[in-house]
Amino acid sequence: MAAWKSRTRSLQVFDTELSADTVEWCPVSSDHNILVCGTYQLQKGVKVDSTPSRTGRLYLFQFCREGPMTPPLTELQHMDTAAILDLKWCHVPVSERPLLGLAAATGDLQLYTLKDTQEGGRRLHTLSSAAVGADRLVLSLDWSTGRLDGSDIRAVCSDSAGCISVVSLEEGAVTIQSQWKAHDFEAWISAFSYWDTQVIYTGGDDCKLKGWDLRMGPSCPTFTSKQHAMGVCSIHSSPHREHLLATGSYDEHVLLWDGRNMRQPLSDSALGGGVWRLKWHPTQEHLLLAACMHNDFHILHCQQALEGSSESCPIVASYILHNSLAYGADWSRLCLDDPAPCSPLPSAHEPKLPLPESGVHLRIQYESPTASFDTSLEDDMGRYIPDNIEPPIPNPTVTPEHPCPDTDSMSCLIASCSFYDHMLHVWRWDWTPNTDQC
Template structure:
């Protein structure tokens, strides 16, 4: 692996690769969002084919900290703000950004705004959660929210992820995970408790088997949930010495997971050694397009904690807030006003 570090003079809260133009293509463009500044920005970067640092293509001012960003299409993404708003941005042919839509008060307290804490996208839907405890469902073409489910946890909600086209899981500061069917007017289908009610800081779903959800905890542990059997996490593995800020499955090799945290670590969780036919009942029918076993995270080895963890970058004295990976290249954003880039993070 080769690690480079580019100083950008802003604390980076969120990094996201722009999706490739084809399902099997690669991308060389990513976006970042800053936070904790008087003049926060959303920026577009391009990675050169050489070993040089990424170059800035465009930036737009952003009101409030950029707490999360998620792509809806290959050219459009949503950004959630600390001022309670959600904005929709689109890339043009030169990868410059233009604002397409704004929901300025998606999250509010009585008489003031409430920070939007996390976003999830699925087709033409955006799910937004915030410190007001609300789950808000938005359509990119509609100014009025499709639905608002009030106080889904009775406290700040930190994470949200789609597990099916019309089902989302939310997680809050008390360690409650709630499974919601957006087609139903009823309350949450299930309430799950993380061990010792530790706050869940981030959620990520498996790229091809969305019923598998990884949860990063305030205690630095990674928990794997099977949403078909929600009585308890399938496994819990500790590695970070502080809260996990983000969790990401590798989109093409989902037996690899990456986490970053407030302890300044960026960790690669490698379960590929468990992807053997002997661990699954019907190997020929349980392969994903990447060639790995889709059940690797539910193997007996992983349940026993037999998983390799590797520190990807040298220790950072300040939090690493966000991580994303595409192909063999990983990017991360941190409070030390730097973007990390790790090439050859996976050797195929």
């Protein structure tokens, strides 16, 4: 079995000004170079008893590699919005245009369509919205189109009241088909089974992972799992393998499941940080991207775990150049044709920024993008002071001889964002055979 080199390299860093918590590349083939980033900012009131307000900003970018000295990311547009908790592109075009869903702190599901401008650029335009509920935050959303099926386009979203809403889309209008109380506390996450879109998975702050079959109605879940020890905040159905599901939790574990048997997970991987987002690679079925809040961003290789030869998934790459809570992450479908660089790249385990000298005042932050009691420590400069957690050690030598079919190497483009330092990073991951020559 051949050993492989796993390298990450930062391509560009963008200051979003407000706290960044969600980022998404466009999955529609004509617009794979389009990226959006959402922000969430708590504006605390002047008076002690005043209600804080939450504001946000939606950024639209275009990625283009013109030369080694040219920043690849260009801002096309930004607009002030309600605080944004989640962003998801519909996987197929609607009315021949890309469609973006936005989960807002005002309790609304907002839809935007991407259009050409007269100047030849691209711009988001408001299409429609639906009020999920008053006095609640929409925390997540997912489209039913994960396997590029546009025959029945629906969205599911979860909210801070513990409710789940399923909405349909017809001629640009959003209609709530069903809504029910699913969790005792915040319902952090909701997701379709991409193979049977009548099946929905949800996770909440009550530490429960649940399944629902829309054909049976929402009166009773098809299963309830308590395998996670803390709140379940990430779920992603595999678009490549039927019945495969990945879940993440504040308990710092990623579990892989076979949807036909939810009594026991297929694998259990400890990542040393609350797992806020999980994303399967759009074309490589064994690669899973994890945003781990207090412990950076990691790429897991899941092949051996799915084959039953490993109890956990090895980490093949880590990106640690953020200096705050790791929240948003997504794979791009763009192909990076240029070869991996021969110059030395940053180590996957370089230390973060130096900690402040003793005596510097520490600020405790309790406000997460979802208004939860998620504690982080920062100095007065806003730099995250990590817990004493040893990061997992990537082990590329356990990966298959050919990670990408019919190729000898692979390169991936990834975007990630972090909260209190309000930073968006675009970076690449190169996986090449470990030879003496680059």
